[in-house]
Amino acid sequence: MKLVMFDMDGTLTDSFAFDYNCYVLAIERALNLTGVVAEWESYPHTSSSCCLEEIVRRHRGHVPTAAESRAVQARMVEHMKELHRQHGRCTAEIPGAAACLRALQEAGYAVAIASGDWEATARHKLTTARIPHEAIPAAFCDVSHVRIEIMRTALARAAAHHGGVKFDRIVYIGDAAWDVRACRELGWPLVGVGHGPHAGKLRALGTTHVIPDYTRLEPFLAALDAAAVPIAQAG
Numbered sequence: 649m650k651l652v653m654f655d656m657d658g659t660l661t662d663s664f665a666f667d668y669n670c671y672v673l674a675i676e677r678a679l680n681l682t683g684v685v686a687e688w689e690s691y692p693h694t695s696s697s698c699c700l701e702e703i704v705r706r707h708r709g710h711v712p713t714a715a716e717s718r719a720v721q722a723r724m725v726e727h728m729k730e731l732h733r734q735h736g737r738c739t740a741e742i743p744g745a746a747a748c749l750r751a752l753q754e755a756g757y758a759v760a761i762a763s764g765d766w767e768a769t770a771r772h773k774l775t776t777a778r779i780p781h782e783a784i785p786a787a788f789c790d791v792s793h794v795r796i797e798i799m800r801t802a803l804a805r806a807a808a809h810h811g812g813v814k815f816d817r818i819v820y821i822g823d824a825a826w827d828v829r830a831c832r833e834l835g836w837p838l839v840g841v842g843h844g845p846h847a848g849k850l851r852a853l854g855t856t857h858v859i860p861d862y863t864r865l866e867p868f869l870a871a872l873d874a875a876a877v878p879i880a881q882a883g
């Protein structure tokens with residue numbers, strides 16, 4: 649059995665600019681901070697939880713409590729709902745993502761989700777984007793700040809979900825530089841998601857196969873078979 653594991657933001661769902669504002673606003677409002685800036689690439693690990701810890705540490709000199717983290721997550725979901733109600737803006741699916749997940753399962757693939765977002769905010773986005781996620785093994789940054797640990801947890805949950813199977817092949821689907829690094833570290837093949845200059849950047853980082861979206865299933869299935877572990881870069 650083959651496992652196809654998906655990142656969420658930018659891979660299954662398209663909401664980055666909108667998310668960023670909700671995330672920053674949620675931290676400011678829930679923790680009474682001002683001038684919050686999220687510099688995703690500058691933190692030790694790219695996950696919502698690690699990013700929150702670094703932001704709060706820089707503002708207060710110590711990390712937030714678990715209750716404060718939960719308050720930020722709840723506030724973020726509230727902001728997303730409010731934007732939807734007032735402006736009709738909400739998380740969308742990457743075209744064809746929901747149908748692709750169903751088609752993969754019907755074709756006998758195991759699927760999983762591994763996201764650097766919190767479970768509470770991720771499930772809200774997946775539901776809003778109409779991605780079928782409830783029955784899919786998944787792991788989020790609630791289990792670890794570290795992306796490869798989230799991916800390993802999602803792998804363990806997917807294996808358990810399928811009766812302890814050892815997968816013949818694992819392919820990760822992701823859209824960011826940190827996905828490329830994680831796949832290189834784990835030795836997992838990667839299919840990138842992006843178009844235009846973004847696709848070029850993923851290829852330059854060593855991603856062997858990049859798709860623009862999931863509207864054409866055949867090229868995606870071919871990429872799943874042919875994708876390799878991202879090539880290590882010189883230097």
Ligand SMILES: [Mg+2]
Nearest residue numbers: 655657658823
């Ligand atoms: Mg992503």
